[in-house]
Amino acid sequence: MSRLSAAFLLLAGCAGGPAPAAAPLRAGAAAVEIEGDDSMVVAGGIHPGKAGGQEGKLRAVAVVLEQSGTRLAIVALDVLMVSRDLLDAAAREASRATGIPFENILVNCTHTHHAPSTVHVHAYGRDPVFCDRMGKAIVKAIADAQARLAPSEFSFALGHESSVGQNSRLLLGDGTIYWIGDRSDAVRPTGPFDPQLPVLAFRDAESRHLRSVIFNHSTHTIGTGKPGVRSPSFYGMAAQDLESEFGVQHLFLAGASGSTHNLGVSFPETVHRIKAAVRDALEKAEPRPAAPLASIKREFAFRVRTFDEAKEDAAVSAYCRRRAGAGADSIIEAFRRARKDIASWQGQERKTWLQVVRIGDVAIAAVPAEFFTSLGLEIKRRSPFRHTVVAELANDWIGYLPDRKGHELGGYQTWTGYHSYAAPGTGEAVVDEVVRMLDELAGR
Numbered sequence: 001m002s003r004l005s006a007a008f009l010l011l012a013g014c015a016g017g018p019a020p021a022a023a024p025l026r027a028g029a030a031a032v033e034i035e036g037d038d039s040m041v042v043a044g045g046i047h048p049g050k051a052g053g054q055e056g057k058l059r060a061v062a063v064v065l066e067q068s069g070t071r072l073a074i075v076a077l078d079v080l081m082v083s084r085d086l087l088d089a090a091a092r093e094a095s096r097a098t099g100i101p102f103e104n105i106l107v108n109c110t111h112t113h114h115a116p117s118t119v120h121v122h123a124y125g126r127d128p129v130f131c132d133r134m135g136k137a138i139v140k141a142i143a144d145a146q147a148r149l150a151p152s153e154f155s156f157a158l159g160h161e162s163s164v165g166q167n168s169r170l171l172l173g174d175g176t177i178y179w180i181g182d183r184s185d186a187v188r189p190t191g192p193f194d195p196q197l198p199v200l201a202f203r204d205a206e207s208r209h210l211r212s213v214i215f216n217h218s219t220h221t222i223g224t225g226k227p228g229v230r231s232p233s234f235y236g237m238a239a240q241d242l243e244s245e246f247g248v249q250h251l252f253l254a255g256a257s258g259s260t261h262n263l264g265v266s267f268p269e270t271v272h273r274i275k276a277a278v279r280d281a282l283e284k285a286e287p288r289p290a291a292p293l294a295s296i297k298r299e300f301a302f303r304v305r306t307f308d309e310a311k312e313d314a315a316v317s318a319y320c321r322r323r324a325g326a327g328a329d330s331i332i333e334a335f336r337r338a339r340k341d342i343a344s345w346q347g348q349e350r351k352t353w354l355q356v357v358r359i360g361d362v363a364i365a366a367v368p369a370e371f372f373t374s375l376g377l378e379i380k381r382r383s384p385f386r387h388t389v390v391a392e393l394a395n396d397w398i399g400y401l402p403d404r405k406g407h408e409l410g411g412y413q414t415w416t417g418y419h420s421y422a423a424p425g426t427g428e429a430v431v432d433e434v435v436r437m438l439d440e441l442a443g444r
Contacts, residue, residue, distance in 0.1 A: 023068040025290040027152035027202040029212035029249035030144030031061040032137040034078065036116045036230050040127045043080040044113025044222070046334050048124035051114065054230040056237050058115050060134065061251045062141035063202070063212050064100070065359065066149055070293040071100045072357060073142045074214065074364070075107045076251045077134060078232040079118045082109055084353060084368070084396035086118070086131055090138040091395075097139055098146050103297040106355055106366050107138060109393040111221040111254045114231040119397060121418045123334040151205035154290035156362055158387060159281030162195035164234075164270045165219030167373065168261035169411055174322070177411030181323030190409055191259050191374050194218045197274075198389050199281035200362065210248045215239075215278050216389045218255030218373055223267045234267060238274040250278070253391040256376025258369070258400050258413060289360045294444055296437050297355040297395070300430065304345040305423040307416045312339060316415055338417040345421065353395040354430065356437045361386040363441065365434050366394035369401040370413070375427045382435045384442040401427040 036058055041048040058078040065072045073094065091105040116130035166189065170178040173185030200214040217235065224231040231237070239250040262270055316335045320328040355366040363385040369392060376390040400413040400420040407414050407424040414420060 024205065025152050025154055026066040026149040027063065027211055028145040028148035028150065029061070029063045029251070030141050030148060031059045031249055032141040032144065034058045034060060034130065034134050034137045036130055040116035040130055041124050042114060042230065043117035043119060043121065043124070046122045046331050051230045052228050053226070055224060055226050056232050056240050058230060058232055060137035060141040061249055062145040063214060063249070063251055064142060064145040064149060065290070065293055067291055067293045071104060071146070072293055072295055073100050073105045073145070074251065074357070075105070075138055075141060076253060077107060077109050077138070078112050078236050079109050079115045079134060080111055080113060081393045081397035082118045082134070086135060087395055090135040093135070094139045094142040097143050100142065100146070104295040105142070106295070106357055106364065106391070107395055108253050108366065108391045109397070110232065110235055110252055111257070111393055112231065112233040112236060113222045114224055114229065114233055116230070122338065150211065152202045152211055153205050153208065153287055154359065155201045155203065155285040155287045156387065157199050157281040157285035159197035159199055159277050159284070160195045161197045161217060161273060161277035162193070164262050164265050164273050165193060165257070165260045166263060167191045167193045167259055168220070168263055169259050169406070169409070169413070176319055177409050179319065179323070179412035181325065191372065191406070192377060193260055194255065194373050194377055197277045197281060198387060199278060199285060200359065201282055201285050210246050212248050213242070213250045213278070213282065214253060215250065215281070216253040216255050216391065217274065218257045218260055218376065220257050220261040221254065223262065223270065225267050234270040234274060238271045238278070241271065242275055242278060253364070253389065254393055256371040256373045256390045256392050258392065258402070259372045259374070259406065291360060292358060292444065294358040294441055295355065296441055297353055298437060299351045300354045300433055301349055301351050302398070302426045302429065303423045304348045304350060304421050305416065306346045307339070309339060312416050315410060335415060335417055342416070342418065342421060350398065352398050354434055354437060355395055356434065356441050358441050362389065363387070363438055364389045364391055365438065366391045367401070367430055367434065368394060368396035369398050372402050372406055372427060374403050374405070375401065375431050378431050379434055383438050385438065388438070398422055401430060403427050
């Protein structure tokens with residue numbers, strides 16, 4: 001009998017007699033605003049930028065679940081991405097404050113390109129004031145969510161939204177891969193798009209009124225309704241609109257979107273379509289057991305790539321001089337400075353976090369990078385769980401993780417810099433280890 005078959009028999013209570021009844025699920029949710037101001041550098045571009053004003057809120061949103069003595073916390077941050085030194089400190093402080101084990105806390109970044117900087121990337125660094133506020137918001141959101149735990153029912157639906165994003169690594173007529181600039185000579189996409197929009201809903205156990213919602217989708221979080229403002233972007237604005245409509249917290253988990261963008265749908269229409277897809281999934285969501293709740297968080301070792309400076313410079317320079325217009329020289333120089341800074345990293349071993357979370361027959365696979373969609377789909381394909389949600393930029397940030405095909409094709413996501421430095425093959429190695437962890441989780 002396969003491990004998967006044995007796991008299903010165990011879940012069904014067919015292995016060794018009837019399974020014991022699960023204790024009731026309790027769920028709670030809370031959101032805490034992370035305040036920014038116009039003096040702060042906004043992350044998301046090659047050069048440091050500033051914003052004038054804000055739309056919506058930048059937040060830490062937490063959902064805490066408890067069943068049979070196990071508690072889990074899932075947090076979404078409206079920031080570009082964050083490395084593990086800051087996230088580890090916040091998660092450990094939250095663990096001390098709440099008693100939730102560190103390994104049961106998952107923190108995901110929504111990847112909005114319109115929040116104050118929490119990373120050192122390209123030509124700018126972190127904003128220390130905003131980072132401090134972010135860390136405190138993580139702790140408070142988890143503590144507040146735990147304080148609101150109440151008997152709940154879990155339901156799930158696998159929604160879809162296929163129109164707001166696409167694989168954006170387009171093969172261009174000159175053999176390069178699209179990043180910015182003219183794409184009128186685009187030939188075809190070079191990889192897949194994942195339209196799945198899973199929705200996890202938690203309802204009051206007696207009234208069945210909604211208590212909180214988690215949804216997931218896989219498109220780069222770029223775009224604002226007003227020009228030049230701080231913003232949680234379209235996913236965050238959709239979540240906050242839905243909260244006003246339903247009166248409960250909505251948490252967005254960023255999916256594997258390292259190779260996907262919205263290349264043509266307007267911001268208002270994008271928000272509208274995401275909200276419609278979440279509503280549709282909520283209407284179709286069916287109750288299911290939340291037991292067992294479980295989490296595995298494990299360190300994963302990888303190596304920094306070695307690179308040929310001349311070849312790297314030639315690739316960046318050729319693309320930017322053809323496609324980036326007047327900004328070409330400053331972009332090229334930013335990449336040169338980054339490669340000079342990280343040249344000493346070559347061949348070094350680094351450690352990051354991988355995490356898998358189980359809520360009944362739904363799993364969340366959390367990876368610490370801008371993850372190519374092909375890799376996220378491979379995790380889903382090989383997972384032993386009926387439904388698997390992939391959450392990128394979780395618990396750490398180690399840059400882009402392309403698949404080997406992506407490295408061979410080249411393009412911005414593979415150019416060496418602060419944004420992309422892991423050795424080719426790291427993406428596939430992450431998939432293999434995450435699948436092993438999912439198998440272990442299923443076996444429990």
